[in-house]
Amino acid sequence: DAGVTQSPTHLIKTRGQQVTLRCSPKSGHDTVSWYQQALGQGPQFIFQYYEEEERQRGNFPDRFSGHQFPNYSSELNVNALLLGDSALYLCASSLYRYEQYFGPGTRLTVT
Amino acid sequence: AQTVTQSQPEMSVQEAETVTLSCTYDTSESDYYLFWYKQPPSRQMILVIRQEAYKQQNATENRFSVNFQKAAKSFSLKISDSQLGDAAMYFCAYRSPPSNTGKLIFGQGTTLQVKP
Helix, strand or coil: CCCCEEECCEEEECCCCCEEEEEECCCCCCEEEEEEECCCCCCEEEEEEECCEEEEECCCCCCEEEEECCCCCEEEEECCCCHHHCEEEEEEEECCCCCCEECCCEEEEEC | CCEEECCCCEEEEECCCCEEECCEEECCCCCCEEEEEEECCCCCCEEEEEEECCCCCCCEECCEEEEEECCCCEEEEEECCCCHHHCEEEEEEEECCCCCCCCEEECCCEEEEEEC
């Protein structure tokens, strides 16, 4: 039984560019939550997707958007990248809003 | 809004000894969940232990146990017989009930060093 997977593992982008991160949830899970973790800090909640809709959103600008597909996988898009967007992006899946299981993360570096 | 505070940025312990990591939180909710996560350098967030607020009994998982003081809004993690593999960053986290948001709110983390 595969756990939560994320791709890519690491990527480097330039300021102003756009990036898409991907997440496949654990088998049987229908909800995906995204978190941003700056270096040396705790993860911050970005948003949560359930039934292909954004259900909850943290304090992040509209440059951060997402999508959930019918197979429950999800994408996180960030437009107009800033240096401050450099972070580890964690995806967590769950059955509705119950126990969350984390993926290995995607390390984004913005130069 | 709920908040989680970890006041110890770094802790160290001798191998085979016991160490306690502290966490306090603030909430007006009566039904919630508390967690301790471990994040080694590999970055994978690993669930160590969970505590349901309605349970008075402190959770235990092998060498890991918690001291949950609901009135004081305190949730500490005790690691007994520390091992080199316990070295990692530890995060305390709060989760609203599924009937509310279900999102996790993390503390700033405590880096644990285990000395051989």
